[in-house]
Amino acid sequence: MAVSALLALTLAAQPGLPAAQPGSPDPALDQSIAPDQPVAEGPAVLAAGHVDLGPRYVDDEWNLLIHDDAAQPVWRDPDRTVLQVTDAALRAVPDDPVYGFLGVPAGTEVHVVPQVQHPDVVWVGWNTQDPRVMQTIDRGVTLELAGVDGPGEVVMYLQDGTFSEPQVLWRSTEPPGQPMWVEVNTHTHANWVFTAPGVYLIAIRASADLVGGEQVSATRHLRFAVGDATSTDDALTAQPDEVAAPPPAEPDPAGADDADDAGGTGPWLVVGLVVVAVGLAGALVVVVLRGRAVRRRVEQERAGS
Template sequence: MPLMTRILAVLAAVLLIGSPASADPGDGLSQSLDPSQSVATGPAVLEAGHADIGPRYRDGAWSVQIHDDATSPAVWRHPEEAIFRVRDTARQQIPADDAYAFLGEAPGSEVYVVPQTQQDDVVWIGWNTQDPGVMSAIDRGVTMTLRGVQGPGSLTVYLQSGNLGAPQVLWASAKPQAQSIWAETNTHTHANWVFSKPGAYLVAVDVTADLADGGTIAASTILRFAIGDTTDPAAARAATYAGDLLPGTTPAAAPATTEATTGSLVVAGGAAVAVLALVVLLVARGAAARRRAERDRS
């Protein structure tokens, strides 16, 4: 690809994803949750502001809930009652860059993007493992597994570190198997959620963890999305997941040593990043050696 074309493609990609999520205290990712926060009941449509998916542990009961930070005070909500509404303000075009071929859509196609960094007129969806009951009960972290997506189009969730970093796919509905990611205790992460078409989507997710006392605990839920202004949130609330769930996979492995930091996440592909870093290092050393040899000859 010519250099200028590549530069234009990168600029388009920056518009698609925004800036990368980070752990700077001023970026909205650093947070702590009040153990006394209540659970709201009744239908709710989340179409702006901050909301996280996350496990809760209360009185021996493990569940997956949605932390709604757009209300004051913040509350937890049940996924069967809360609808994520992604309005037409989230529409963006796929960049003309092969790096985004994993989205399965042609360059220039219009998709609905919940970006990795907050946009005022788009609901900001992330996940956290910061419920005080969870942090005191589990061992090291949780495994979040995508078990299926039902909707008129595809869903892809990916991270991107830096405007020039390669996209790191976490979940993709086009894959024929369940996909797991590992999130350490006391972390808060946001990613890019890309929906290819408007309509009602149901997203089946499992969250499992090892308890500090040696047991294992698990919960399943259905996340509900109304994509596009023409999609009635009531349709997403009334929909029933009709298909088979994807077969499970081995839970995402926790790293050998961990440090619970805001936004930390382990997914498949870390080895590839390490190999790439090693290749870059070897190439740099080789270039330096050649320069020294040329100076000696001179």
């Protein structure tokens, strides 16, 4: 599973943001995008071929679309596009501690969208090569993992050569964010690992500073149908809060009893305290009256004697 595209990895201009710079020796990453490429209207299932996620202006609005050049190059709406990862992508996790970041035991089969193109697996990357985007952004774009809904975990990493250590970019087990700096005119692919078959919705945010001083941002969901048995129709219609939603928490019987007891006895306890207070006040009045009566009787006896 240690696939690589021999990418030249460097540190980003912004500290703490991993980046892959252009200029890769892989000729498959050399591309340019025409300014008049259309946005496809119909739904699509992409099970093979080359696709990139990238910012693009649509009706003068900053957006995040899927660039598909498997046939005639077009841009696609992520909400109407399913990326199908078939069982041709199954790989066993190597028995090597360097892959411990995947969080699954060695030998476990996982679905991998590879960093280098596999003819039977959809090849998913990202680019900042739309002509208007290149003209208007200031140096580059920040991509963030805004959230993952699915039955397993998702990890994306780069590897510069077969023997170098992986560079983890995104992990669904980490808090949302994990910003990645992508310079202008960049085209990069990475390894995407899915630890379980099923439908995944991966929310990705693309933000940038423009040369005019404005800030732009857009968040879209990539729809993955992982595994041959996973329905692409389900992936197309899935909503984030419906994918692998955690079961509702079971009520704690002991806690419920405690709550009932607290709710039931609380008012009665107050009433009881009021009754006790009234009783004590009444007893105090009786004691005072009796004391006065005794004092008067003693004074009368003294006067008579």
